[in-house]
Amino acid sequence: MRDLLNKRAGARAATLISLPLLWLVVLYIGSLFALFITSIWQIDTFTSKIVREFTLQNFIDVFTDRAYFNVTIRTLFVAICVTIICAVIAIPMAFFIARVAKEKSRPVLIALLITPLWASYLVKIYAWRTMFYPEKGFINWLISPIGLSSPGFGIFAVIIGLTYLWLPYMILPIYAGMEKLPTSILDASSDLGAKSARTFFSVILPITWPAIIAGSIFTFSLSMGDYITVQILGGTFQMLGNVVYQNFSLNLPFAAAVALIPVIIMMVYLSSIRKTGALDNL
Template sequence: MPAPVRRLAGALHRRPGLRLAALLSAPMAWLVLAYLGSLAVLLLSAFWTTNEFTSNIEHLWNTDNFQQVLTDPLYRSVTLRTLGIAVAVTVLDALLAFPMAFYMARVARPRNRHLLLVAVLTPLWAGYLVKAYAWWVMLSHGGVIDWITGPFGGSSPGFGIPAVVIVLTYLWLPYMVLPLYTALEQLPDSLLAASADLGARPWRTFTGVVLPLVKPALIAGSVFTFSLSLGDYLTVQIVGGTSQMLGNVIASNVTLNLPLAAATSCVPVLLIIGYLLAVRRTGALDNL
């Protein structure tokens, strides 16, 4: 065995941490190559152009695609609509997930907590399209929602942006419940008892004790719901009616104008990076 190889083997044997790092280096390198490499190719292709007559991609460097995405009112409207839907889904998931997770972690009997957790996570085993089309049946006129709300004077919202928000909120809710449940389950009972002994009312205990401690979990869940909603395009095709999101615009341009689709794809990537940077500046992710 060559001397450099023997020295490396000896160092790995003496330092387990170094051995673990060596074992993880190959998967990490592949992850960086596959993920960052694909983003680099995406950004590179956005500077190319498409021949209007032959539809062939020409490697002519220009910024026309970015100028069209930034200046065309259609793209600006779709971007704002997508951002609004992602924010609405994240807020609704947080409002729904917090009482669910609190009941599961602090109120339910210990023997029932795992059953409730399984009940929350079970929808993840169902197919995405199955759940989306199930909501299509419920939201359609004459569907389940009309049957339930009809006697009370209500009706289904039909297809459109409200339907997209409802379906995405349902789809991504488990991703918000799980981190909140974990954080609330680990919340020390002594802190809640101390707050009560000091005369704090339940709302004061929630805002001053519970919320600051579970804030990292809440933000972690919001990263999932926000990013997944921002990149979704199948739900809006099924229940969105005539509405479109950035994913639909990208999908429709992939076969017709790949460089323009690449330039459009940079918008959700930048939005997600901006959201992660904003979250990082709050310091909430340091305690995850």
């Protein structure tokens, strides 16, 4: 066995990657396939048990009921908003850490950035819930002196909550991208007379664009699939994840059909950004 591995580089490589490959195929591709298969089955309408007979009814239900079209649009809207807000906050922060802050303090700043990831997701969202309470919440207390009142639970609270949760996933890739930026290019830009704003928009942004896109994959996909934050901060507002959650116990095939929507959206998104080179940046 050892001789064989020593002699054959190909066999060695195959052994090395077989485990991760198995993981990838069985757990990722396999579960996606199971999801798809489930979506073309039906249920016994009384006991809710799965009947393994082919039907397209689940897809017909998903695509003909206006409610599910609307919820898809709302989910997309939230995911896009969260991604844009995260990018707007993350770009200056990443730039500051990578370029402005002293080299010695960078690791500390990065560590600070990821501290929110140390706490449980649920703890953070429940903290936001108490802050968003319409009357007794912190946000209401904060803005009531200027005549405003807390928006309460709903789409706004969901966007804020998700933005807070996923921000580190946007900052880290952008920081990595900006750190790689050669100083000579920035010097050249200022030598040629560009002000800092011009340098930022014409030099830094285009070069770090793939990094931003890489970050957006995280924030976008994580927002698309979330349902717990929506349950806790959403009030009566719902997203695609909630539809799946609501239906999986009684109509698993239908839930599977709904769950394929974000998969399709992510596939379209990933293939459309493949050309930007962002996938090399992951």
